[in-house]
Amino acid sequence: MRHSLIRVTSQPEPRLTVSSNSETEATTSVSSAFIEANTVSIVLSELQQDHIIPVYVKDNEPLISQADFIQATQEAASIIFRGEQILSPQIRCSHPIKGRIPEAKDKPANQLLEWERTLYYERMMFLLEIPSIVNTVDNNQLTLTIGGVKAYNLDNLYNKKGAAEHFKVFVGFNNLVCTNLCVRTDGYLADLKVSHIDQLYACIQQLLSTYDQHQYLKQMQTLxxxxxxxxxxxxxxxxxxxxxxxxxxxxxxxxxxxxxxxxxxxxxxxxxxxxxxxxxxxxxxxxxxxxxxxxxxxxxxxxxxxxxxxxxxxxxxxxxxxxxxxxxxxxxxx
Incomplete structure (x- = not known):
């Protein structure tokens, strides 16, 4: 099985900025969870406001946050699929990393106040459904879906800022009958390595702009x-x-x-x-x-x-x- 491997070293042009309350992010899908395992559902605002961001130990510089990853994907999708309806992200997280502020270091855990606790999730996966791009295979409705995975356990946190960070990005289809995710090799970057958010954005945009959804649909139809x-x-x-x-x-x-x-x-x-x-x-x-x-x-x-x-x-x-x-x-x- 061949997976795409991209390592970016050059600095691309800065990406465009899209307002977070764009009309393309109207609602969230009401379908059941696309992944279960030991995950919990999280909303984007919670990632942005309540979760701390891991840093490189040697210089205390932050890694690319999970929220920034999601927003970069939203921005790329809104450009490539301009005019299409793009739902708000479905986000699932696992492996919580809990902590506390220094002032609360001596408190028993059951006495900690909410503002004294810190939290981030080591692993996060999200989907962006585009319900206006829909196809049918064997009476199953399939919507075009974009998403990615950010797992901090794949990064070397004991390094300095500038070291490559690992991401997984995909574009495929979501089977609305069973909320099963359908992904093919040419729509999947299994080991995307970047060191800057603009590099990440450029790679996402390239994947979306070159993806051949019709070829995948044809392959699924033959099954x-x-x-x-x-x-x-x-x-x-x-x-x-x-x-x-x-x-x-x-x-x-x-x-x-x-x-x-x-x-x-x-x-x-x-x-x-x-x-x-x-x-x-x-x-x-x-x-x-x-x-x-x-x-x-x-x-x-x-x-x-x-x-x-x-x-x-x-x-x-x-x-x-x-x-x-x-x-x-x-x-x-x-």
Whole structure:
């Protein structure tokens, strides 16, 4: 599986500024959470006003804040998709880092006042839905969606300002039937490294301006044309579990699968029980539904692994499709 790798060293032109109360950020999606795991829902104003910003230890200079990352993405999206409706961000955070102000260093934790506490979340993921760009695959409505991940655990906080910071940025689709996130390799920057907010903005804008949504939609549509039988599904799921425990050298000969036992159990359960994505009466299931079983199971993934597994779901399903078409062989279904 190939991921985009960008390392920016030059200083781009300063980005345009868009008012935070732009008409394009009208409302927030009312759909259910796109990721569950151990995350909590946060609003942008809370990130901006209540959360401290980590600093580089050697010079006490701040890293790019999660709120600035979200706003840079909003600004880039409002330029590239000018005239489209862009909803307010859905934000999920995990791994809280708690602290206290120096004046409260001797207080018992249960006596701390709110203003004496400090907080930031180590990991954050957000989505910007564009409901005015909508398509349909197998009667499932898909809206264009942009977003990213900022995980401070990937940065070297013991460095000085100017060191590269790590970001993940994507553009894909959100399946409104199940709020599953659909991301393809060409819409994903898995390891974006920048040292300045303007560099980050430039990379986001470049990704959005070059993304070919029609090619992705065409690929997803073809998944509806192929199915696997109940026997093939059982063999596939069994081989997936075997893959997790194979010796490393043997794994290198097989297309990678990034899903663990808990996610595969969810796929099996939803094969029978999911109202929208379950098997037919004869046990057959389309590759489109199988793909969505994978992306649905991905909701239990932690933030820092979520997008990699999302991309892997499509790569894996496409590899199975190639085997069914006779274009390639697959160890997973024989």
């Amino acid at each position: 509806t044309e192929y199915s696997i039988t109940e026997q093939q599904f059982a063999q596939l799921l069994g081989r997936c579990r075997m893959y997790l425990h194979m010796p490393t050298e043997e794994k290198k000969q097989i297309p990678p699968l990034l899903y663990g036992d808990s996610q595969l159990t969810t796929v099996c359960k939803d094969y029978y029980r999911d109202t929208n994505l379950c098997k037919k009466e004869d046990g057959n299931i389309s590759l489109w539904k199988f793909y969505n079983l994978l992306t649905g199971a991905n909701k239990s993934t932690y933030i820092d692994q979520f997008l990699d597994r999302s991309v892997n779901a499509l790569d894996f399903t496409s590899q199975i499709q190639g085997a069914i078409q006779g274009q390639s062989s697959s160890w997973y279904i024989g």
